[in-house]
Amino acid sequence: MAFQAPNSRQDVQSRKILEDLLLKKQMLLKQGVMPTLSQTSINAPVMPQPPSMTPEQQQIIIMQRNAQNLIANSNTFYITTDSTFGNHILPVIPRLENMACIKRKHLEEYLEDIEVFENPKVELEQYPTKPHIASHMLHTMQASYGDVQGKLIADLGCGCGVLSFGAAMLGAGTVVGYDVDPDALEIWSNNCAELEMTACEAVLCDLTQGFPSNAFPKKFDTVIMNPPFGTKRKGIDMEFLQMALHLAKTAVYSLHKTSTRDHVLAKAEKWGAKGQVLAELRYDLPASYRFHKKQSVDIEVDFIRFSFPKDKCLKSKS
Secondary structure, eight states, X not given: OOOOOOOHHHHHHHHHHHHHHHHHHXXXXXXXXXXXXXXXOSSSOOOXXXXXXXXXXXXXXXXXXXXXXXXXXXXXXXXXXXXXXXXXEEEEEEOGGGGGGOOXXXXXXXXXXXXXXXXXXXXXXXXXXXXXXXXXXXXXXXXXXXXXXXXXXXXXXXXXXXXXXXXXXXXXXXXXXXXXXXXHHHHHHHHHHHHTOXXXXXXXXXXXXXOOTTSSTTOXXXXXXXXXXXXXXXXXXXXXXXXXXXXXXXXXEEEEEGGGHHHHHHHXXXXXXXXXXXXXXXXXXXXXXXXXXXXXXXXXXXXXXXXXXXXXXXXXXX
């Protein structure tokens, strides 16, 4: 938008400024401070002197230049709105097509705005993935292995969508979230609309019932999940892992209790995958349920990447 047209009052002020400039110039010429035309080189162009500005006008110009520099070097869309001094530039939403290279801390900040469970369900072990942990997981997946940008990704037990939308922000081609809880998927859908995500879809289904044996084998490049740990239903974490390995073509990224590490890695090897512990985390579980006596509990959790040996991958493609 253009600046607002000056009014008659501003015209009078401008004329006064020009008159003052002319008087000052004449005084400087008399004192011999400024060179006259005869003293100036013929080849040197005579540049017109800009009119002087008030401190307020100078501050406006500085603000606008800073805003333009911010736009050019940022990962954010901007809009302009009218203000008392002309154009005012405001940040709006992340510029998602360029976000594959954003810093981890910025990703965490975006994820903090995602709505999570108000009334988590005990039987489903609904603990939202913390933005701090989710950002570390996703950034490692992309920066170290290139398993996010441009990939077809499944998020098993997607809940409110922290991992789904984080992957989309890092440039995933398409993200499909799966969850058994319609209330969770309603929050997921609201978050998706709020963030204006176009590369995310959600499916209501019970993963523990499995897909037909010939459905979606190795159809996803990457699978991410924060599955139930199995405290309410023993073995459900392994059911999630088995399904993830069935769906993934390249890698599965998952969180599991450190106390079950040997069992998890052994099961994965039995199912044709190799597990690598990328990090040992302390998962802070807040007092989400009435029976929780402590405000929060730290649980030791492994962040594991499961991949497939090359010979296994060749067999699955043939």
